[in-house]
Amino acid sequence: MSPNSHSKMEEEQKKDELQWNAKLKVKLTGPTADQIWYFLYDDYFNLHKWLPNLSVCRPVEGKLVELGCVRYCVGADILSQDGKCNVVSWANEKLVAVDIEQKSFTYEIVDGNIGFNSYVSTMKVVDKDDDGCCWIEWSFVVDPIEGWKFEDLVSMFELGLQGMARRMEDASV
Template sequence: MEDANTQPKWKGKECVELGGAKAEEVWPFLADFCNLNKWFPTLSTCIRVEGVEGQPGCVRYCAGFKTHIEHSDVNHVNWTKQKLLSIEPDNMALSYSIIDGNVGFNSYVSKVRVLPRVDGCAIEWEYEVEPVEGWKPETLQAFIGNGLNIMAKRMKEALELGVLN
């Protein structure tokens, strides 16, 4: 079996369309880096633990999300610390990396952007990570795709209800 360090990194991209939602309306939800728990499914906690909110170097602690891996310890909580690498309000894009955690993601870097469309917008989530023990590339792709679809649905509902961050 190949060592994870000698295998090529997994790369992927997911994109979801939000018909009727303007990119300028959706971007603030994503730019609010330390409130991902409002949008990402099963994420119960997202708090700033370092740096200035919305500025490169800001670190958020995310916990409570579920993955496909079962743990024998019923008190097990999945968690990661994620560092904001860049934020580009004019391009409606940000990038972050996972710098610590207990879910096996090493060298994970992601870029998330909101793209204007004629009839709304799209959210694109691009990522790169070293192979993750217990996962397959397609499992990770589905995890991110499902999460992004639920995020988009929740954001669209918030806009329809007039709820802003």
């Protein structure tokens, strides 16, 4: 191994240590994996129907489920960086990868006011297990956010994922 490749590996390892990443899972009883895949992927511009803390999700650029399409999402109020007033949080999310066979897609935040310098997320629907239930996996990699704790971010995502699962179960009856 050359000295340069060793230093590149060290740089990548340090970068990984500086990023927050998590994989969250929720079990759904009742709906099929195909139904959940439709809700998440085929209805990509309507995430607000499923994710409780979103009030708006609409297309900004591109055609539905076409790589590179961008959706605009508006969520709950957050504190501004000066900590004095609330502002509405928003983000533009770009679809960057899709694996239809594995029922997964990846998107990244390309603009917004949430404080993410870098955010990439993958959502995956896992087919039924031995109990006859399917799962949603939501993983993300994000640069640490000033003023936030990793545990708080994970908790927020977990609550959103649980709420999403309940809405999808109710819609699939």
